[in-house]
Amino acid sequence: MNTMPKVLILYDSQTGNTEKMAEAVAEGARSIANVEVIVKYYARPEELTEASAIIFGSPTYYHDMTLPIKQMLEEAARVNIQLKDKIGAAFGSYGWSGEAPKLILEILKNRFGMKTIEPTQTAIYTPNQAKLEECRKLGRAVAEKIVT
Numbered sequence: 001m002n003t004m005p006k007v008l009i010l011y012d013s014q015t016g017n018t019e020k021m022a023e024a025v026a027e028g029a030r031s032i033a034n035v036e037v038i039v040k041y042y043a044r045p046e047e048l049t050e051a052s053a054i055i056f057g058s059p060t061y062y063h064d065m066t067l068p069i070k071q072m073l074e075e076a077a078r079v080n081i082q083l084k085d086k087i088g089a090a091f092g093s094y095g096w097s098g099e100a101p102k103l104i105l106e107i108l109k110n111r112f113g114m115k116t117i118e119p120t121q122t123a124i125y126t127p128n129q130a131k132l133e134e135c136r137k138l139g140r141a142v143a144e145k146i147v148t
């Protein structure tokens, strides 16, 4: 039986920039032993409850998170999924305003009662090596918090 605590990394990316960040976050989380790391675009509400930590990645389009991410959060809220006290974090690439990760973090904190990790990780367009290292650090920090 697999009883390792899970980190779920859920992201959207239209042109690959947030995807690069997601890969680095996952790499960081995987550097911690005894943590299962799952990276995907979509999870059903029940899958969210199985994770000990959920890290959302969304680029900013039209001053907002992207629709798939918004819909996933709304779907979870609609069925009143219990995520209280799970660890939550957010990241994303942007061009000029970059609202998405902060909006996500507010929802995780205020709507779902998650313990959020601040600050969010952001990159202007393509993440450089320093930004990718920050993303790895975020992944590591989250995984360290849930390992028993």
Ligand SMILES: Cc1cc2nc3c(=O)[nH]c(=O)nc-3n(C[C@H](O)[C@H](O)[C@H](O)COP(=O)(O)O)c2cc1C
Binding pocket: 012, 013, 014, 015, 016, 017, 018, 019, 058, 059, 060, 061, 062, 063, 064, 093, 094, 095, 096, 097, 098, 099, 124, 125, 126
């Ligand atoms: C149609 C369109 C709308 C955008 N709107 C915003 C915006 O409101 N604020 C912002 O910071 N960046 C905006 N951007 C820039 C994207 O966030 C940026 O290109 C980002 O790197 C995309 O990440 P991705 O490769 O993960 O999709 C927009 C880009 C496009 C093409």
